[in-house]
Amino acid sequence: MGELNDDQLVSAFKALGHPTRLEILGWLKDGDSFPPQDRPAEEAGVCLKHIQARAEVSQSTASQFMATLQRADLVICTRIGQFSHYRRNEQTIAELSKAIGSGV
Structure with missing residues (x-):
């Protein structure tokens, strides 16, 4: 993907x-912080219902957070x-970290 542009930042x-x-x-960095699922969190991710429960928000709020x-x-x-x-999209997070480290 390369460097993040200003809009992405x-x-x-x-x-x-x-x-x-x-x-x-x-x-999401540690999928083990959620209840067990049928598939490992590192493979498929964490189900929205588990994110919703942990965040203690409504389903629609959790959906909005994840959409953002x-x-x-x-x-x-x-x-x-x-x-x-x-x-997590580790590639984007690494690029964001690199941008921050370089003084954006």
């Missing part, structure tokens, strides 16, 4: 500007049946 920082979204991204993180390319969504599973 702004989108990522806006997505991380809400404490719960920032917390969710941290939780997905638009910023910070998470990847995988549909399994009727359920959405989310995992």
Whole structure:
């Protein structure tokens, strides 16, 4: 993917500007911090219902949070049946970290 452009940086920082979204991204770093699922979290991600329960928000709020993180390319969504599973997009997160380290 390469370096993040200014629009991507702004989108990522806006997505991380809400404490719960920032917390969710941290939780997703360790899939074991959620209840066991049929598939390992590192393979398919964490089901939205588990994210919702941990964040103690409504389903629609959890969906909005994840949509914002997905638009910023910070998470990847995988549909399994009727359920959405989310995992971190480590490539984008590494590029964001590199941009921050270089003084943006």
